[in-house]
Structure formats: C-alpha cells, structure tokens
Amino acid sequence: xxxxxxxGAGLLKPSETLSLTCAVYGGSxxxxxxxxxxxxxxxxxxxxxxxxxxxxxxxxxxxxSRVTISIDTSKNHFSLKLSSVTAADTAVYYCxxxxxxxxxxxxxxxxxxxxxxxxx
Amino acid sequence: xxxxxxxxxxxxxxxxxxxxITCRASQSISSYLNWYQQKPGKAPKLLIYAASSLQSGVxxxxxxxxxxxxxxxxxxxxxxxxxxxxxxQQSYSTSYTFGQGTKxxxx
Numbered sequence: 001x002x003x004x005x006x007x008g009a010g011l012l013k014p015s016e017t018l019s020l021t022c023a024v025y026g027g028s029x030x031x032x033x034x035x036x037x038x039x040x041x042x043x044x045x046x047x048x049x050x051x052x053x054x055x056x057x058x059x060x061x062x063x064x065s066r067v068t069i070s071i072d073t074s075k076n077h078f079s080l081k082l083s084s085v086t087a088a089d090t091a092v093y094y095c096x097x098x099x100x101x102x103x104x105x106x107x108x109x110x111x112x113x114x115x116x117x118x119x120x
Numbered sequence: 121x122x123x124x125x126x127x128x129x130x131x132x133x134x135x136x137x138x139x140x141i142t143c144r145a146s147q148s149i150s151s152y153l154n155w156y157q158q159k160p161g162k163a164p165k166l167l168i169y170a171a172s173s174l175q176s177g178v179x180x181x182x183x184x185x186x187x188x189x190x191x192x193x194x195x196x197x198x199x200x201x202x203x204x205x206x207x208x209q210q211s212y213s214t215s216y217t218f219g220q221g222t223k224x225x226x227x
Contacts (some may be wrong), residue, residue, distance in 0.1 A: 103152075108169075112163055
C-alpha cells in the first residue's frame with residue numbers, strides 16, 4: 001500500500017521561499033509522475049506541477065516563474081519550492097501520485113496535506 | 121489553460137436520491153476527465169478516471185459518463201458517507217485544471 005508522507009514549514013513571511021518534501025513509502029517510485037496541488041482556505045484545488053523519476057517536470061503556467069519541483073531517487077522523495085510567497089499562497093498543499101492507464105493520467109494516491117500560512 | 125466548469129455549485133439531496141453533477145470543458149478533452157471526492161479536512165479521493173472507469177475500491181453506485189466537452193458524475197443511491205464536495209479534473213493538457221467543485225449537502 002503506497003503512502004505519501006509530507007512535511008515542511010507551516011508559517012512563512014512574505015517574500016520567503018516555501019519548501020515542502022513528500023516521501024513515498026511502500027511502493028515503486030519509478031514509472032509515475034509525482035505532483036503538488038494546493039487548496040486555499042475555503043476554495044478549490046489548483047495543480048502546481050509534477051516531476052517524474054527521470055526529473056522531467058511540468059508546471060502550471062501561472063506559477064511557473066516561482067516554482068521548482070525536484071526529486072531525490074535515492075531517498076524516494078520529491079520536493080516543492082515556491083519563491084517570493086505572498087498571502088495569496090496561503091493554502092493546504094498536497095502531494096500526490098499520478099498514475100497512468102493507456103494514455104490517461106489520474107492522481108490516485110494523496111498525502112494528507114500541509115497547511116502553509118503566509119503572514120507578516 | 122482548459123477551463124472546467126461544474127454545475128451546480130451546490131446541491132441538496134436526501135439519502136437514497138439519485139444525483140447527477142455536470143462538468144463542462146472549455147474545449148474538447150476526449151475522455152481525459154477524472155472525478156474526485158473530498159471531505160472536510162481530508163485529501164481528495166479518486167473516484168472515476170478516463171471519464172467512466174471506476175477506481176478500485178470505489179462503490180459501484182458511482183458512475184461517470186461523457187466525452188468531448190460534457191461529462192457527468194452520477195451517484196445512483198446516495199449514502200450518508202457521500203455528502204462531500206466533488207471535483208472534476210482534466211488530464212488532456214499537461215497543465216491540469218480542476219472544476220470549482222460541487223458541494224453535496226443533506227436536504
């Protein structure tokens with residue numbers, strides 16, 4: 001049973017860099033894309049970006065200039081960095097696994113979420 | 121970006137009701153459409169992928185249909201544990217986008 005465990009700083013000041021890590025336990029790390037998604041308080045879901053085992057990334061164009069997703073295959077970890085945060089970046093951040101059947105991708109395993117608050 | 125629009129935004133229903141939620145895409149996305157259920161304080165849970173394929177372990181009262189730009193999620197007989205918020209998500213474009221959500225509440 002694959003599990004994702006995520007952690008990172010929960011309180012940031014404006015202009016700082018958000019940094020979160022997600023560890024993958026109990027399953028294969030290769031052969032999947034690994035995603036980050038966020039949800040502002042009381043709002044819907046926003047996909048941030050993804051990375052695969054080889055380090056190939058895709059990002060949400062609206063966040064691309066501030067986002068870096070990286071992977072450490074030796075530790076079965078992947079990480080998110082979001083620079084120059086503002087109050088608008090306050091959200092619950094989720095990591096998730098993107099699986100594929102035929103050409104169809106879907107996020108089938110999710111972390112529990114990390115609440116990140118940006119406040120001066 | 122491909123815009124996803126769900127209707128209704130909220131819905132009141134009773135246990136045993138048949139419920140349908142609609143998701144429309146701003147352009148054709150073939151069958152690259154997934155549905156998720158989210159309960160308060162919890163991560164989303166995958167229900168349906170590729171528009172109509174039921175995820176393993178999901179009760180058969182959930183079904184999905186559609187292709188192109190219009191999709192539906194149907195719950196055939198609502199159970200108490202189904203009151204939650206539902207999101208559609210397109211995976212046609214690598215910049216994945218979600219609908220705004222449909223909150224299913226007890227009537």
